[in-house]
Amino acid sequence: xxxxxxxxxxxxxxxxxxxxxxxxxxxxxxxxxxxxxxxxxxxxxxxxxxxxxxxxxxxxxxxxxxxxxxxxxxxxxxxxxxxxxxxxxxxxxxxxxxxxxxxxxxx
Amino acid sequence: xxxxxxxxxxxxxxxxxxxxxxxxxxxxxxxxxxxxxxxxxxxxxxxxxxxxxxxxxxxxxxxxxxxxxxxxxxxxxxxxxxxxxxxxxxxxxxxxxxxxxxxxxxxxxxxxxxxxxx
Numbered sequence: 001x002x003x004x005x006x007x008x009x010x011x012x013x014x015x016x017x018x019x020x021x022x023x024x025x026x027x028x029x030x031x032x033x034x035x036x037x038x039x040x041x042x043x044x045x046x047x048x049x050x051x052x053x054x055x056x057x058x059x060x061x062x063x064x065x066x067x068x069x070x071x072x073x074x075x076x077x078x079x080x081x082x083x084x085x086x087x088x089x090x091x092x093x094x095x096x097x098x099x100x101x102x103x104x105x106x107x
Numbered sequence: 108x109x110x111x112x113x114x115x116x117x118x119x120x121x122x123x124x125x126x127x128x129x130x131x132x133x134x135x136x137x138x139x140x141x142x143x144x145x146x147x148x149x150x151x152x153x154x155x156x157x158x159x160x161x162x163x164x165x166x167x168x169x170x171x172x173x174x175x176x177x178x179x180x181x182x183x184x185x186x187x188x189x190x191x192x193x194x195x196x197x198x199x200x201x202x203x204x205x206x207x208x209x210x211x212x213x214x215x216x217x218x219x220x221x222x223x224x225x
Contacts, residue, residue, distance in 0.1 A: 034210040043111070043217040044201065049209045087152055091210035095167040096142075096154035 002026055002090050006099035014107045017078050021102045023071045023088035032092035035064055035073045038101075039084045047086075048073065080106060109134030111202050111216035118222050125192050125221055129185040129202030136160050136178070140211050141185040143176060145198040146218075155200075157211060158185065192223045 003026035013019050023033065031051035038044045046055040048064035051071055061076045075082055083106055088099040115127040129141070142157040156166035158176045166174055173190040185202055199218040205211035 032210065034212060036212065036215075041217060044203075044212070044215040046209070046213050046215075049213070055209075055213065089152070089210060089212065091207070094165055095169070096211060098152035098154070100151050 001095055002029060002093050002097050004088055004090055004097050004099040006086075006088055006102050008102060009100065010103040010105070012105045012107050013078050015078055015080060019075045019078050019082075019104060021073045021086055021088075021104075023066075023073070023099050025069045025071070025090055028068050029090045029092035031067045032090055033064075033066070033071050034089045034091065035062075036087045036089065037082075037084045038087060044087075075104075078104070078106065109204065109214050111204060111214060113200060113202050113216045113219035115200065115219045115221055117220065118224065119192055120225050121193055121223055122191055124188055124190045125196070125223075127187040127189075127200055127202075127219060127221070129187075129216060131183045131185070131204070134204075136180055136183060139204050139206055141176075141178065142203045142205065142211050143185075143187045144201045144203060144212075144215075146201075147195065147198040150198075155187065155189075194223050197221065197223045 005024045007022045033051045035048040036044045052064045063074050085101045085103045087101045110132045112130045119125045140157045143155040146152045158164045175188040201218045203212040203215040205213045
């Protein structure tokens with residue numbers, strides 16, 4: 001199975017700050033990577049697919065980069081509604097696998 | 108806008124089978140993969156398996172011996188049966204829709220909590 005390692009596991013930033021989350025794959029997955037946002041009692045939301053493509057309706061302050069084994073999700077100006085847990089997921093190989101999640105909070 | 112809603116018994120006894128249903132509204136089931144995922148307390152999200160609208164299925168080897176995913180297109184539903192459950196199967200179970208270009212998860216339901224306890 002492809003192991004996905006996210007860092008940090010949690011972070012706290014001020015509203016308006018830029019935030020970057022990393023995701024490392026245990027093998028080359030090309031650009032077959034998604035980023036999801038999960039809030040308690042809400043449906044997980046696809047933010048980024050194919051490593052860098054913005055999903056429909058997602059604000060442009062979210063962006064994704066990377067290929068191969070190293071990927072990042074950036075929020076350019078953190079908003080209060082961005083408080084959530086963020087997960088990466090690879091889909092280059094079955095079984096699909098997820099990172100452990102990064103909990104983002106505001107100071 | 109497509110909407111997915113999971114439903115299930117909430118509480119299941121150890122060794123029993125948990126049966127969950129995902130009802131799809133506001134969109135077609137055709138040409139998509141329909142996945143089940145779960146997240147146990149303090150653990151990573153896990154992919155259980157998916158079924159294509161054509162009926163072909165793929166399961167995570169970790170679950171393959173005790174899971175069945177099926178489609179009921181006339182009811183716009185996807186079902187999950189997980190057999191011989193233990194406390195380790197306590198989790199929020201999610202269904203999701205996608206295709207191979209969107210990583211199989213462009214729309215998700217909000218999840219249903221399953222607790223395994225006697």
